[in-house]
Amino acid sequence: MDGGAAAISKPIVLITNDDGIDAPGLRFLVDLLVATNRYRVLVCAPASDQSAVSHSITWRHALSAKRVEIEGATAFAVTGTPADCASLGISGKIFDGVVPDLVISGINIGCNCGYHVIYSGTVAGAREAFLYGVPALAMSLNWMRDKSTVNDLKLAAEVCLPIVNAVLSELKNKTYPQGSFLNIDVPTDVAHHKGFKITKQGKYMIRIGWEQTNVNAPSMESYQTANIDVDMTPISENNASVPEESHLLFKRVLSKGHIEEDEAEDTDHKALQEGYITITPLGVLSHMEADAMPYFKDWVLHLASSL
CATH class of the missing domain: 3.40.1210.10 (Survival protein SurE-like phosphatase/nucleotidase)
Incomplete structure (x- = not known):
């Protein structure tokens, strides 16, 4: 070959x-x-x-x-x-x-x-x-x-x-x-x-909240914001843009005190x-909790009878 x-x-x-x-x-x-x-x-x-x-x-x-x-x-x-x-x-x-x-x-x-x-x-x-x-x-x-x-x-x-x-x-x-x-x-x-x-x-989930800000900067961690020192040139971010006075800026923040596990x-x-x-x-299909199906089957029967 x-x-x-x-x-x-x-x-x-x-x-x-x-x-x-x-x-x-x-x-x-x-x-x-x-x-x-x-x-x-x-x-x-x-x-x-x-x-x-x-x-x-x-x-x-x-x-x-x-x-x-x-x-x-x-x-x-x-x-x-x-x-x-x-x-x-x-x-x-x-x-x-x-x-x-x-x-x-x-x-x-x-x-x-x-x-x-x-x-x-x-x-x-x-x-x-x-x-x-x-x-x-x-x-x-x-x-x-x-x-x-x-x-x-x-x-x-x-x-x-x-x-x-x-x-x-x-x-x-x-x-x-x-x-x-x-x-x-x-x-x-x-x-x-x-x-x-x-x-x-x-x-498991860390709840994500909101916080008002004056700076349009990334709020979530990626390789560009983590403490990584590598010889690469990341995409530049405009960290200094300020919104017009009539606009409000909000950023997502991790609520580490609210963790579900x-x-x-x-x-x-x-x-x-x-x-x-x-x-x-x-997989791809979304599965409901096991006890939900009987509830909704009964629920739709009552719904139909109310029409």
Whole structure:
């Protein structure tokens, strides 16, 4: 087999994220996958930080895709959301007909557990691929300000590599289940993790409130606002814009005193806090609490009788 044929036979992995194409988590993951020489690596990621945009998509206008040089990979920066990037990346339109075998979204700065899965652009990137039948993983590091370092993102990529290898091996053998995508969270102390643990999505949530402000600056943490010192040039933010006198500015703030957490042993955030790398299979359908259906069946009967 010649070198060209060997390259074509390699599994194809598409990387996206929500922190933006310059984020160190994405770059470390790409570098690691390229270094294995086992995979063909594609990148289709947001041109700027798209953290916490959930599963929003761009509908009313065209997206711009700009070629970006990342050694060993074919990469594009896209003026869209993580879901846009995943969708475009698997469409066959941007990579000359090539459709990836696996999509990986991350590695995100900050965990994506419990109810925060709903807000996560990282999870949305994986979910979008799954919606269109492409296996997908979302990866996040439980980043802690003043404790985590940029090297932890590199370690997170390394400890997640066995998951990537195992999934692609099972895909090749046609033994990988098609009914879910995987949400992976790596503990803060990556170097001393306790191993992998299959978990279910819990109810963990840090409540978010509002605060009036005079400055139009980012209020949520991303790689640009975390205490990371890397040789990259993030998208500039206008931190000094002042609204017109008749306008009010409000920013979101984390209400750390209002944390809801599911104490069940097999939930994602609890296991993450115990030091495990959590692997949570997720679907797309929204399921109600088990006791809600009988109530609403009875409720609609009374509703019909009142007409």
